[in-house]
Amino acid sequence: MKKLPVICIAGPTGAGKSALALELAEALAAECPVCVINADSRQVYKDFPIITAQPGPDELARCPHRLYGFLAIEEKITAGAYARLAEAELAHCAEQGRLPILVGGTGLYLKSLLGGIAPIPQIAPEVCRYWQDRCDAEASPALHRLLTEQDPAYAAKIHPNDRQRITRALEVLSGTGHTLSWWHAQQAEGAKLAQNAHNGHAVIKIGVGLPLNELETLLSTRIDKMLRAGAIAEAEAARALCPRPEAPGWSGIGCAELYQYLEGRANFAECRELWFRNTRAYAKRQLTWFKGQEKLEWVQPPLASLPGQGNFKDKYPELFHRVASAAR
């Protein structure tokens, strides 16, 4: 049996990745069945379908979608956990002869899935707590000095102020007995091989995007659409379910801002403005990531992405041809 390729649609938030995926899915309908798989760290939360821009019922009806909206707000997902879940979905697709279309803007998740990630076991929560507390008490530069003694190679790569990475390195060391550098070395070989292939499947990476200044308009109108679609009610319901803003699910852009608004700590205009600013800043970070980390085939956003208007084939004939012939 022929190995189907893996299609990957990445790019900054709000550029229309999901819509493009559907256009592609529909254009491909004649060739082979497909399955859209989420590669976005926030669209996994089931209580924020609107705010995290998950595909709606209409979209979901158009073709199978996986890994969307399945996590509760208090639950945490990580790059490693995501990679395992997505790996299983890819295997599933292979069994069924479906062409997987990965869609999402979480660069690290895509990288972990396609390029592999160090096989570090889960670290006990007490160990994490311990370093977290120590970092609070001693400040990150002190822990960075400590890390420099234990794992100079990794310490040299990160900044003394980067408490998230410093505590993680220390957690891994005390939790597993090996340094992060050691763990990274365990999978370095595979990572190099996996750049353009995944378990023997060809990977076609498509980027959807626009320069930041042009993307702004899309981001702004998208926020208004979310608001009209009931973003506030969604946040309100989520708050009733989990009134802890520090819970993992609340960290999404828009969620956090709306929480402040609901608490009366920001007025509506401030909330909207912040939401927009943060979204824009995030899109910029993503652009930087994709510029430096991945080589994508950039494509314009599908501006008129109304249901049933998928004309991927006409817009990107060569790209479509490549995908289709790889799928056949």
Place this chain on the structure above:
RNA sequence: GGUGGGGUUCCCGAGUGGCCAAAGGGAACAGACUGUAAAUCUGUCGUCUUACGACUUCGGUGGUUCAAAUCCACCCCCCACCA
């Protein structure tokens, strides 16, 4: 009309004679990124292509002083309260 408070670099905001191109935060720009990644972190951020340098800024105009964002005078705006 009276009294009090205030006008600082894109925004917020510190600064009350020299150590001030001016704290801090935000925004912006550039960047990093292997389990929190919609996260976390870095650099730049008045102008002069680089600066040990030069030049122009702190409502306006004059003045005091070796030296002013900081002191004085007048003026223009804003806010609060009283009328």
